[in-house]
Amino acid sequence: xxxxDSSLISAAFWIAKGTGxxxxxxxxxxxxxxxxxxxMAAIQVYGPRWARFLVMVYxxxxxxxxxxxxxxxxxxxxxxxxxxxxxxFFGVRINLPFLASVTTLGLASGAYQSQIFxxxxxxxxxxxxxxALSLGFTRLxxxxxxxxxxxxxxxxxxxxxxxxxxxKDSAIAYVLGTLEIMSRIKLMVATFHMHVPFYILAGFIYxxxxxxxxxxxxxxxxxxxxxxxxxxxxxxxxxxNEEIGTDERLEENPNAKPVPKPA
Amino acid sequence: MSxxxxxxxxxxxxxxxxxxxxxxxxxxxxxxxxxxxxxxxxVSLSLDRGQRKILIGPSGGGKSTLLKCIHxxxxxxxxxxxxxxxxxxxxxxxxxxxxxxxxxMIFQDFNLFDHLTAKDNVAIAxxxxxxxxxxxxxxxxxxxxxxxxxxxxAELYPAQLSGGQKQRVSIARAMxxxxxxMLLDEPTSALDPELIGEVLQVIADLAQGGMxxxxxxxxxxxxxxxxxxIIFMENGRIVEQGNPGVLLDAQSNSRTSLFCAKLTxxxxxxxxxxxxx
Ligand SMILES: Nc1ncnc2c1ncn2[C@@H]1O[C@H](COP(=O)(O)OP(=O)(O)OP(=O)(O)O)[C@@H](O)[C@H]1O
Ligand SMILES: [Mg+2]
Numbered sequence: 001x002x003x004x005d006s007s008l009i010s011a012a013f014w015i016a017k018g019t020g021x022x023x024x025x026x027x028x029x030x031x032x033x034x035x036x037x038x039x040m041a042a043i044q045v046y047g048p049r050w051a052r053f054l055v056m057v058y059x060x061x062x063x064x065x066x067x068x069x070x071x072x073x074x075x076x077x078x079x080x081x082x083x084x085x086x087x088x089f090f091g092v093r094i095n096l097p098f099l100a101s102v103t104t105l106g107l108a109s110g111a112y113q114s115q116i117f118x119x120x121x122x123x124x125x126x127x128x129x130x131x132a133l134s135l136g137f138t139r140l141x142x143x144x145x146x147x148x149x150x151x152x153x154x155x156x157x158x159x160x161x162x163x164x165x166x167x168k169d170s171a172i173a174y175v176l177g178t179l180e181i182m183s184r185i186k187l188m189v190a191t192f193h194m195h196v197p198f199y200i201l202a203g204f205i206y207x208x209x210x211x212x213x214x215x216x217x218x219x220x221x222x223x224x225x226x227x228x229x230x231x232x233x234x235x236x237x238x239x240x241n242e243e244i245g246t247d248e249r250l251e252e253n254p255n256a257k258p259v260p261k262p263a
Numbered sequence: 264m265s266x267x268x269x270x271x272x273x274x275x276x277x278x279x280x281x282x283x284x285x286x287x288x289x290x291x292x293x294x295x296x297x298x299x300x301x302x303x304x305x306v307s308l309s310l311d312r313g314q315r316k317i318l319i320g321p322s323g324g325g326k327s328t329l330l331k332c333i334h335x336x337x338x339x340x341x342x343x344x345x346x347x348x349x350x351x352x353x354x355x356x357x358x359x360x361x362x363x364x365x366x367x368m369i370f371q372d373f374n375l376f377d378h379l380t381a382k383d384n385v386a387i388a389x390x391x392x393x394x395x396x397x398x399x400x401x402x403x404x405x406x407x408x409x410x411x412x413x414x415x416x417a418e419l420y421p422a423q424l425s426g427g428q429k430q431r432v433s434i435a436r437a438m439x440x441x442x443x444x445m446l447l448d449e450p451t452s453a454l455d456p457e458l459i460g461e462v463l464q465v466i467a468d469l470a471q472g473g474m475x476x477x478x479x480x481x482x483x484x485x486x487x488x489x490x491x492x493i494i495f496m497e498n499g500r501i502v503e504q505g506n507p508g509v510l511l512d513a514q515s516n517s518r519t520s521l522f523c524a525k526l527t528x529x530x531x532x533x534x535x536x537x538x539x540x
Pocket of ligand 2: 327
């Protein structure tokens, strides 16, 4: 054990660095999930049939396979060969465990996020999209200027839920050797031969990160609330804390009303 | 509220005399199948510049579908739409957007953009579609809101407006794009009776300004004075069309007059026709 001094102070520092890595992992994966999930949601609500089918295949792939299996699959199936290739031809070194973890978690989250945004888009009246088209917006213009600003707002509570789940899923990334919270805690356990205190610490850190993220997203929700809608209006936005207890990713926004598909 | 409907300008504007030969809008033999059912069956109609026509008929007859086909929101399966002689059928996506921009559409349930103030509802298409600078678009929006009597509500969001006010904002929003004609799909039928008048007043103002219109409505008293022609649609077909005076005459025994008699009967419990004007 030469990588850290066996004093508890430097152990704390070391774990703090792991916390930073976990945060980077989550932020990266949430962001990748957003980039992947938003267009897929738009396709599912407004897109042609063949594209909706492709999205459905994607969503079921990531939903149907455990995250642990996905991590190994991407690590050995994609990133290991990719690293070998990059090193061979460009001499580029990549942080293989981190990259594989962020990508796998992000792509999986994209599947879940697409369902969040799909629900949010469905809860908007198809009429607003048609009204935008009727004013001369292109389909993309209507999505970007009219649908997205509203769907993103509506999705914030479900997004907070996704954040808390992804945060906890990220602990699994230690299997690839990503030096995030969990892998560092395990090393500490092995070094100090203390189990319970370190796992309590790990639990506390995850709890704190969950609390912090949800708090921030609630702030964002309040800040972007549309006057007349929400708490004093007719549309009900689920509170972030209503969903903390359910460790289930929403298939659909509970607000969603059935809307006929455009022809 | 008194609508002086008889004073409305003569239906065919002076400018149209030069271009008499070509209607402003022509829907030619439109058919549309939805959910395996033939909803529109070979429907044709045309509007000259400044002309106003009313579309009526029983529920499910295909009126809304026809307006959406004309607007290419829901492109027809067969047939074509010509605006100023230009065919819409084989247009590219961007040309279709430009085509739609020239036709204003008013929906039964307003379809305002919930996340934008009344002013920005009107301004956003000016900014994003017509690429006007923000300040110019907003100034223009204020002008249009003023025309519908809502300049004092410019900063309110749709959820803070009454139904009548929402519909007036949606009219301002469509008019800001300077469309060549307006399609209105039951603009007052989602409104409480006491709010209908304020919206009809705005529509009458548009008519007075010479706007070309195709409107679905069952507001019959209103219909008579504003229009050149009534088109009666049933089961996806035009079954009657002609002069309102003739078609609405109870003696004529037309499908239209029978339908209207039934409507009046049904609605007389809530209001006597005309009592809101
Ligand atoms: N997307 C769709 N898929 C299947 N059927 C549809 C669709 N849209 C409309 N229809 C059907 O088409 C028919 C005509 O509908 P449309 O809304 O055009 O009638 P309408 O004359 O406007 O009636 P209303 O007076 O009730 O508004 C109805 O029978 C309706 O059920
Ligand atoms: Mg209709």
